[in-house]
Amino acid sequence: MIKEITIGQYFPGKSFLHKLDARTKLILVLAVLIFIFLCRNFYSLALITVFSVVCVAVSRIPLRSMLKGFRVLFVIILLTSLLQIFYNNEGDALFEWKKIHITTGGVYTAIFICVRIICLIFVSSLLTYTTSPTLLTDGLERLLKPLKVFHIESHTLAMMMTIALRFIPTLIEEVDHIMSAQKARGADLETGGLLKRAKAMVPILVPLFVNSFRRAYDLAYAMECRCYRGGAGRTRMRVMKLAVRDYIAFVICAALLAGIILLNIFFEAVI
Amino acid sequence: MSLIETKDLVYLYGARTPFEVKALDHIDLRLEEGGIKAVIGHTGSGKSTLIQHFNALLKPAQGSVLFHGENINANKQTAYRTRFRIGLCFQYPEYQLFEDTVFADIAFGPKNMGMSEQEIDSAVRTAASYVGVGEELFDRSPFDLSGGQKRRIAIAGVMAMNPEVLILDEPTAGLDPQGRETILKMILNYRGVTGKTVILVSHSMDDVARIADEVIVVNQGKIALQGTVHEVFSHSAELTQMGLSVPEVTGITDRLRDMGCELPVGIFTVGQAADALADYLAGRIRK
Ligand SMILES: Nc1ncnc2c1ncn2[C@@H]1O[C@H](COP(=O)(O)OP(=O)(O)OP(=O)(O)O)[C@@H](O)[C@H]1O
Ligand SMILES: [Mg+2]
Numbered sequence: 001m002i003k004e005i006t007i008g009q010y011f012p013g014k015s016f017l018h019k020l021d022a023r024t025k026l027i028l029v030l031a032v033l034i035f036i037f038l039c040r041n042f043y044s045l046a047l048i049t050v051f052s053v054v055c056v057a058v059s060r061i062p063l064r065s066m067l068k069g070f071r072v073l074f075v076i077i078l079l080t081s082l083l084q085i086f087y088n089n090e091g092d093a094l095f096e097w098k099k100i101h102i103t104t105g106g107v108y109t110a111i112f113i114c115v116r117i118i119c120l121i122f123v124s125s126l127l128t129y130t131t132s133p134t135l136l137t138d139g140l141e142r143l144l145k146p147l148k149v150f151h152i153e154s155h156t157l158a159m160m161m162t163i164a165l166r167f168i169p170t171l172i173e174e175v176d177h178i179m180s181a182q183k184a185r186g187a188d189l190e191t192g193g194l195l196k197r198a199k200a201m202v203p204i205l206v207p208l209f210v211n212s213f214r215r216a217y218d219l220a221y222a223m224e225c226r227c228y229r230g231g232a233g234r235t236r237m238r239v240m241k242l243a244v245r246d247y248i249a250f251v252i253c254a255a256l257l258a259g260i261i262l263l264n265i266f267f268e269a270v271i
Numbered sequence: 272m273s274l275i276e277t278k279d280l281v282y283l284y285g286a287r288t289p290f291e292v293k294a295l296d297h298i299d300l301r302l303e304e305g306g307i308k309a310v311i312g313h314t315g316s317g318k319s320t321l322i323q324h325f326n327a328l329l330k331p332a333q334g335s336v337l338f339h340g341e342n343i344n345a346n347k348q349t350a351y352r353t354r355f356r357i358g359l360c361f362q363y364p365e366y367q368l369f370e371d372t373v374f375a376d377i378a379f380g381p382k383n384m385g386m387s388e389q390e391i392d393s394a395v396r397t398a399a400s401y402v403g404v405g406e407e408l409f410d411r412s413p414f415d416l417s418g419g420q421k422r423r424i425a426i427a428g429v430m431a432m433n434p435e436v437l438i439l440d441e442p443t444a445g446l447d448p449q450g451r452e453t454i455l456k457m458i459l460n461y462r463g464v465t466g467k468t469v470i471l472v473s474h475s476m477d478d479v480a481r482i483a484d485e486v487i488v489v490n491q492g493k494i495a496l497q498g499t500v501h502e503v504f505s506h507s508a509e510l511t512q513m514g515l516s517v518p519e520v521t522g523i524t525d526r527l528r529d530m531g532c533e534l535p536v537g538i539f540t541v542g543q544a545a546d547a548l549a550d551y552l553a554g555r556i557r558k
Contacts, residue, residue: 011289065288180328181367184359185428186383188351203379206369210414 010132016245017059017130022139024246028253029127035253035260036119040269044260045115051256052119061129070121077117081110108270133165142240155231163219171212178207272340273301274436274468275325275357279334282320286332294320296492297334306484307462307469311476313514317492318472319362322438325470326357355384358434362441362472364425365418373416373424374409380432398431401461403453419450423457430461437461438470443478451475455482480504480518480539488513501537520544 012018017025032051039045056066090105128136141158148154179189182203189200282295294317302308312318323329324336327343327350335342343353358380361367370376377398381391399406402423408416413424422442430437442458443451459482462469473479479486479500486503488496490513496503504510507517507525516522517539524538524547532551538544 062287062289177361178367180323181361181364182379183328184326184354184361185380185432186351186354187379188383203367203369207367210369211366 009128011061011065011129012132013060013130015058015060015130017055017126019243019245020130020249021240021242021246022131022135023143023240024242024249025127025131026136026139026143028249029123031253032123032256033120035257036116036123038257038260038264039116040264041267042112042270043267044263045112047256047259047263049115049119052122055126056122059126059130061126066122066125066129073121077114080117081114084110084113112270134162137162137165138236138238138240153231155234159231167215170215171208174211175204175208178204273337274304274339275302276300276337276340277321277324277334278337280321280324280331280336281333282317282324282329283332284320294492295324295331298492298494300487300494300497302468302470302485302487305466305468307458307471307482308485308487309479309483310470310472310487310489311474311479311515312489312495314474316489316513318489319440320492321489322359322440322470322472325436325438326359327351327353328359355380355432356434357436357438358429358432359438360426360429360440360442362444363422364428365421368413368421368425368428371412372410373404373413376413376424377428377431380428384432394431394433395427398427401430401464402427402457419446419453422446422450422454426454426457434467436468436470438472440472441474442471443473443475451478458482476504476516476518477520477540480521488515500539504539505537 032048036048039048056063085102085106086100088106088109089101089103091103091108093101093103094107095102131139137158140161141154144152144154144157179187183189187200187203189197189204192200277298277300280295280298280300281293284290284292284294296317298321300321310318310322320329324331325338327336330344336344338353338357341349344350368376370379374395377395378391381394386394395409396406399409404420404423404427408420408424413421416424426439426442439458442454446454455478458469458471461467471479471483483500486496486498486500487494488503488510495513496506496509504517504521507521510517517525520541520543521539524534524544528534528536533554534547534551538547
């Protein structure tokens with residue numbers, strides 16, 4: 001059950017997106033997220049939607065597992081856009097009944113927000129889907145190096161992230177394991193009201209915390225035993241290098257930005 | 272009618288993802304009532320997956336599991352009730368303790384069954400006596416105890432539900448020789464006192480030879496062999512191929528026989544080996 005949450009998971013593969021340098025992907029994903037918010041009308045929104053869909057297709061991530069992970073989020077998206085329909089009263093009236101006014105403005109914003117959020121999710125989850133956690137943190141470490149000016153060690157941050165990411169699957173597995181073990185003793189996790197369900201979590205959470213602390217200590221000792229003492233003087237086994245495909249990706253995104261700006265200028269803004 | 276029966280049982284982990292693993296591959300297995308049954312197999316062969324089907328923790332992707340001839344996954348109620356009738360204790364169960372006191376932790380299962388205070392009290396005391404946990408430990412926190420003690424308390428937590436079948440996944444993993452010995456003795460004692468069926472997953476051929484009445488060998492998600500200790504361990508070549516071995520003493524007595532000692536075949540425990548060697552030596556002295 002808990003294993004179905006696939007957001008933030010890495011799907012190994014050999015696609016163009018998988019092969020891009022982690023730094024390129026980090027920068028470009030951030031850029032595209034901003035582009036999504038730059039869209040002012042349906043034409044530019046269509047452009048960015050097509051772009052997102054093409055990216056998903058290129059990544060060769062099975063759509064089925066991607067959608068499965070989003071199931072919960074879709075409800076939230078739907079609710080947010082439905083609310084928009086009722087709140088925004090600009091434009092021509094489409095439907096009126098007592099206090100409820102539905103207008104073109106409301107419908108447009110609803111569609112706009114819905115598409116926008118879906119694009120946001122697709123693009124940002126592609127980052128983790130196509131980049132292994134190690135490469136991701138390596139990339140982040142390099143990109144955050146300039147923070148040294150503020151006495152922030154990017155290496156420490158990256159190491160903390162690596163460890164956190166590394167233990168997410170372990171924790172999920174452990175939760176699964178503990179749940180099974182308590183179910184075997186008749187724990188009932190699925191029925192009852194909110195309070196009963198919250199109480200039913202105690203037999204899961206207590207062992208989970210106890211084990212996490214034990215594991216954290218073990219890991220700290222193991223790292224010290226191997227003489228880990230922070231980033232100073234460490235060299236890398238994998239040296240990151242930008243390739244031609246990274247420059248191609250930058251050019252594509254620049255073209256995308258140009259397209260959005262042009263479409264924004266030539267067509268009337270809706271939002 | 273068999274006690275537990277699986278029909279064409281298939282299980283996939285991560286079904287329809289790039290990580291799909293076929294953990295159980297069309298398993299047809301019949302387990303009769305009574306005795307200690309050992310499930311052995313190489314690491315990753317599917318032992319843990321198989322036993323989690325016996326109490327409906329995992330639902331078959333295909334096929335069915337029958338308990339006393341009834342499908343345990345027929346509906347949610349049956350599946351839930353099966354968990355009390357077939358008690359399963361996981362690998363490293365000490366990591367699942369959570370209550371403030373040893374007593375409360377052992378009482379978790381019985382409480383979920385809806386037993387009365389009195390019944391819980393007697394169930395906990397009986398279970399604690401099976402695993403050799405004295406009453407002086409009842410008020411201690413389970414987190415302050417030694418690894419071996421924690422493990423025995425966790426096992427008691429399952430025994431306290433008074434299940435018809437007790438399944439233990441590698442109960443001796445990671446314990447020192449004395450700890451292992453205690454657990455093995457405890458299992459034998461439990462079986463002797465209650466007369467119930469015990470299913471045991473183990474990596475130690477010596478332990479299996481010592482206490483099991485029936486052995487089931489799992490290999491790559493299939494049942495490779497099933498039979499008495501004698502039957503299974505006489506297939507030493509096949510076992511080696513599956514990454515398993517025969518008990519250590521069997522290897523030694525086989526070597527001795529090759530060197531010319533007239534020892535009988537089918538020696539699987541140290542006790543049997545000692546008797547056979549004593550007979551052999553006595554025979555030679557008489558000559
Ligand atoms: N939660 C899981 N998710 C994905 N694959 C799994 C999971 N649990 C087990 N597997 C896979 O299923 C197969 C059988 O695993 P299982 O745990 O049943 O083996 P096992 O015989 O109990 O091994 P061991 O002796 O190491 O405990 C293995 O290939 C394993 O990698
Ligand atoms: Mg196992």
